[in-house]
Amino acid sequence: MKIIVSVKQVPARDSNLRVASGGKWLDDSDLSYEINEPDAFALEEALQLKDAQGGEVVVVCAGPERAGSTIREALAKGADRGIHLVLPEDAVLDALSTARLLRHAVKNEAPDLILTGLQSDDLGYGQTGVVLAELLGYAHATIIMQVEVLDGALRVKRELEDGWFQYVTLPMPAVLAIQSGIKKLRYATLMGIKRAKMKPVETILAASLGLELGRAAIERVYLPARSKQSQILTGAPEQVAAQLVEKLKFEARVL
Amino acid sequence: MATTIADTTTAGRAPAQGAGFLFRAAAPEEVFTPEDLSEEQRAIAKTADEFWQSEVAPKLEAIQHQAPGVATALLRRAAELGLTSVVIPEEYGGMGLDFTSAAVVTEALGRDGSFAAWLGAHSGIGTLPLLFFGTEDQKQRYLPKLASGEMIAAYCLSEAHAGSDALAARTTAVLTEDGRHYRLNGQKMWITNGGAADLYTVFAKVNEKLTAFLVERRFPGVKQGAEEKKMGIKGSSTCAIYLDNVLVPVENRLGEPGRGHVIAFNILNLGRLTLGPGTVGSAKAVLAASLGYAKERVAFGKPIAGFGLIQHKLAEMAARTFASESVSYRVEGMVTKAAGELDWRDPAAGSRVLKAAEEFAIECSFVKVFASEVLDYVVDEGVQIHGGYGYHQDYLVERAYRDSRINRIFEGTNEINRLLATGMLLKRAQKNQIPLLEAVKKLQAQLLDPLSTAGGGKPAEGALAEQAKKVALFLLGISYMQFGPAIEQQQEVLAAISDVMMYAFVLESCVARTAKLGVRGRNAAAYTTLFAHQAMNEVERVAAEAVAVCSEGDTRRTNLAVLRKLTRREVADVVTLRREAAKRLVEHGKYLV
Numbered sequence A: 001m002k003i004i005v006s007v008k009q010v011p012a013r014d015s016n017l018r019v020a021s022g023g024k025w026l027d028d029s030d031l032s033y034e035i036n037e038p039d040a041f042a043l044e045e046a047l048q049l050k051d052a053q054g055g056e057v058v059v060v061c062a063g064p065e066r067a068g069s070t071i072r073e074a075l076a077k078g079a080d081r082g083i084h085l086v087l088p089e090d091a092v093l094d095a096l097s098t099a100r101l102l103r104h105a106v107k108n109e110a111p112d113l114i115l116t117g118l119q120s121d122d123l124g125y126g127q128t129g130v131v132l133a134e135l136l137g138y139a140h141a142t143i144i145m146q147v148e149v150l151d152g153a154l155r156v157k158r159e160l161e162d163g164w165f166q167y168v169t170l171p172m173p174a175v176l177a178i179q180s181g182i183k184k185l186r187y188a189t190l191m192g193i194k195r196a197k198m199k200p201v202e203t204i205l206a207a208s209l210g211l212e213l214g215r216a217a218i219e220r221v222y223l224p225a226r227s228k229q230s231q232i233l234t235g236a237p238e239q240v241a242a243q244l245v246e247k248l249k250f251e252a253r254v255l
Numbered sequence B: 001m002a003t004t005i006a007d008t009t010t011a012g013r014a015p016a017q018g019a020g021f022l023f024r025a026a027a028p029e030e031v032f033t034p035e036d037l038s039e040e041q042r043a044i045a046k047t048a049d050e051f052w053q054s055e056v057a058p059k060l061e062a063i064q065h066q067a068p069g070v071a072t073a074l075l076r077r078a079a080e081l082g083l084t085s086v087v088i089p090e091e092y093g094g095m096g097l098d099f100t101s102a103a104v105v106t107e108a109l110g111r112d113g114s115f116a117a118w119l120g121a122h123s124g125i126g127t128l129p130l131l132f133f134g135t136e137d138q139k140q141r142y143l144p145k146l147a148s149g150e151m152i153a154a155y156c157l158s159e160a161h162a163g164s165d166a167l168a169a170r171t172t173a174v175l176t177e178d179g180r181h182y183r184l185n186g187q188k189m190w191i192t193n194g195g196a197a198d199l200y201t202v203f204a205k206v207n208e209k210l211t212a213f214l215v216e217r218r219f220p221g222v223k224q225g226a227e228e229k230k231m232g233i234k235g236s237s238t239c240a241i242y243l244d245n246v247l248v249p250v251e252n253r254l255g256e257p258g259r260g261h262v263i264a265f266n267i268l269n270l271g272r273l274t275l276g277p278g279t280v281g282s283a284k285a286v287l288a289a290s291l292g293y294a295k296e297r298v299a300f301g302k303p304i305a306g307f308g309l310i311q312h313k314l315a316e317m318a319a320r321t322f323a324s325e326s327v328s329y330r331v332e333g334m335v336t337k338a339a340g341e342l343d344w345r346d347p348a349a350g351s352r353v354l355k356a357a358e359e360f361a362i363e364c365s366f367v368k369v370f371a372s373e374v375l376d377y378v379v380d381e382g383v384q385i386h387g388g389y390g391y392h393q394d395y396l397v398e399r400a401y402r403d404s405r406i407n408r409i410f411e412g413t414n415e416i417n418r419l420l421a422t423g424m425l426l427k428r429a430q431k432n433q434i435p436l437l438e439a440v441k442k443l444q445a446q447l448l449d450p451l452s453t454a455g456g457g458k459p460a461e462g463a464l465a466e467q468a469k470k471v472a473l474f475l476l477g478i479s480y481m482q483f484g485p486a487i488e489q490q491q492e493v494l495a496a497i498s499d500v501m502m503y504a505f506v507l508e509s510c511v512a513r514t515a516k517l518g519v520r521g522r523n524a525a526a527y528t529t530l531f532a533h534q535a536m537n538e539v540e541r542v543a544a545e546a547v548a549v550c551s552e553g554d555t556r557r558t559n560l561a562v563l564r565k566l567t568r569r570e571v572a573d574v575v576t577l578r579r580e581a582a583k584r585l586v587e588h589g590k591y592l593v
Helices: A037-053 A065-077 A095-106 A128-136 A190-196 A237-250 B005-009 B039-064 B070-081 B099-109 B113-125 B128-133 B136-148 B260-296 B308-339 B349-359 B361-391 B396-408 B414-430 B436-447 B460-489 B491-520 B524-550 B553-566 B574-588
Strands: A002-007 A009-011 A033-035 A056-063 A081-086 A113-117 A139-149 A153-159 A165-171 A174-178 A201-205 B153-156 B172-175 B181-192 B199-206 B209-216 B222-224 B238-249
Touching: A002 A037, A002 A065, A002 A128, A009 A065, A033 A037, A033 A065, A037 A056, A037 A065, A037 A113, A037 A139, A037 A174, A056 A065, A056 A095, A065 A081, A065 A190, A065 A201, A065 B039, A081 A095, A095 A128, A113 A128, A128 A139, A128 A174, A139 A165, A153 A174, A190 B039, B039 B070, B039 B099, B039 B113, B070 B113, B070 B136, B099 B113, B099 B260, B099 B308, B113 B128, B113 B153, B113 B181, B113 B260, B113 B396, B128 B136, B128 B209, B128 B260, B128 B349, B136 B199, B153 B181, B181 B199, B181 B209, B199 B238, B199 B260, B209 B238, B209 B260, B260 B308, B260 B349, B260 B361, B260 B396, B260 B574, B308 B349, B308 B361, B308 B491, B308 B524, B308 B574, B349 B361, B361 B396, B361 B414, B361 B491, B414 B436, B414 B460, B414 B491, B436 B460, B460 B491, B460 B524, B460 B553, B491 B524, B524 B553, B524 B574
Parallel strands: A002 A056, A002 A113, A056 A081, A081 A201, A113 A174, A139 A174, B153 B199, B172 B199
Antiparallel strands: A009 A033, A139 A153, A153 A165, B172 B181, B181 B238, B199 B209, B222 B238
């Protein structure tokens, strides 16, 4: 089974996130970067499928030079080879552009399965996997919690709202957008890290592909304005309780 | 006098020579820094950090109370990831990586004193003697089991009456009549991992000469004492090991008979170096806990992180951690570079590492002394920031405070290391390995000229580091003039000289790192200025005492005047620097360069 995992490198959650002076993106002066969390689970799912079924795991990443470390982290965990679509340092692409790049990288690979995280921690579009599937003409499903390989097909468990789940059977090849937290992530062992240096990574300059990229742009990045409104309810405890329930139901809409 | 002494005295000398810093200002690009770690080393640090967060941190309380099997299970789990066998060659089941990779693992897993002791005793002092001095047969028999954690290792040097003076050991080893065994008798004290180890490296005397042996726990006559009741690192196992007519096969003698001291002392050099990153890991953890507390705790209507005296502590904790980290990785880099590319198929590989560590033995002692004292400062202020809660066992800092204390005692006490540093310097000078005499004479000639405190366009702190080196040379000159070879009996003077050299070396490490960081360093420049302030105050204080004991009357007055000139400096606005550095730290929530 040949599985492609699409991963993204994003600003680390524990780094100092500040809006840059231009107000269009983050101040990168002391950002550190890490693998997008849902992508880490997509990689784990792929590695477990490979452990069970045999085959190959290819990791694909569109990102600047520094994203190479995320590819090597995936290789250290057990992916077999990598494809790096190299973007300029400051590129922030929309979902369609990223999907076009990814399609270029995978179209000659003829994979059985493409796994990706359901969304990215930085932009959070949640569209790239689905758009990629459409561009490739593959079946797709999102918010996947479990993958079962049948004879030439897949049976997947999707997370719906309110604790509901949906089981879907779909043909291969397919694109699955994986939910975070579905498996325990493996470590990159020290031997894996050492061996990763020997694994092949193909680098392709995104600019050399002649694709139309980056039609959408970010206008403004800002912190949510904080507003605090307090109301003090007065009266007998029963009345106050009744008022509170009323407000929680119809104003806060949390009941 | 715009040129420094070093510029003229060391032309043509190899730049990376032990104690060479005293005669030559280091260019930043020669100095290894944590920012120079490779992507692979960073990835290793990340794995170690993830392992810590998800598996060790949740078990700290169980480790602390010595819950049976918890620490050893974690060691074995660490072994599965390769974290206990970083430098063991692949053919013996290890990772075959370099010592700097081992250092980043030590830092990441050094955050808790107890777990650090388990790991260090096993994969450091427990395994390295075998790796460096073992025969092929010994390595085949034991290294793979140590790499996998199937066997846990311990190192048995200390005895009830032989601590810093290891050669006073009384444990004996006598060859049996058939020549097939050594019979070992004696008691070893303070054995880390003692209660759980399967393989002990035991030092015993053969014909009055120290010799090392590989002793398995299952050999008849090996007994463990009760767990010692310690002040700190309570989660580590420490006990006595009793050897009662233990028959050890001659194949298990490690190294040549009578050469045990070579093993013992060389391993100590590496142990001192490793103490650097280990204590840096602890210091960063305590700083993060203190920042978190200072941000949350409200007093007089605002978080205490907003108060100047708390900011003072936070900034100093970070600045000194920065200094400790800078010097630790600098020496790590010096030793790694001197050892060269390690090919373990080469039987001389082990001795190359040890030679490199021996070459930089003075610097290794500085790392040990400085890093342990920085951690003691950090935990002390960490408790203070926490107030009453810092005195409560529910808080990390309470444990860290107790755990830190042992670092000034083991791997050679800080007193012994101070004496060693100056002692080794004098020995090297006697052997003409370093141009000490020339440098002292040169300085004395220069002192007759009107002094300039400027250091030729270097940043102010760099010039101060050079001035501190001159203070060290000055003290060496006047103390030798006063006491001659009997200087060796003047412990206080030797320690003062050692301190002055140490502060100069550490300050130079900070300056070089800050220069390399450039605009990427948000707090580094402030840390370096803060540390220079502290370092020069210390230099002046200890040097004045040494001057006073080395001279009297008019000579003393003249010497003190020279000292004042050499340490003349402008005091920076350290209060504002600390406030600003602390604000950035609080915003960041953890140690920040």
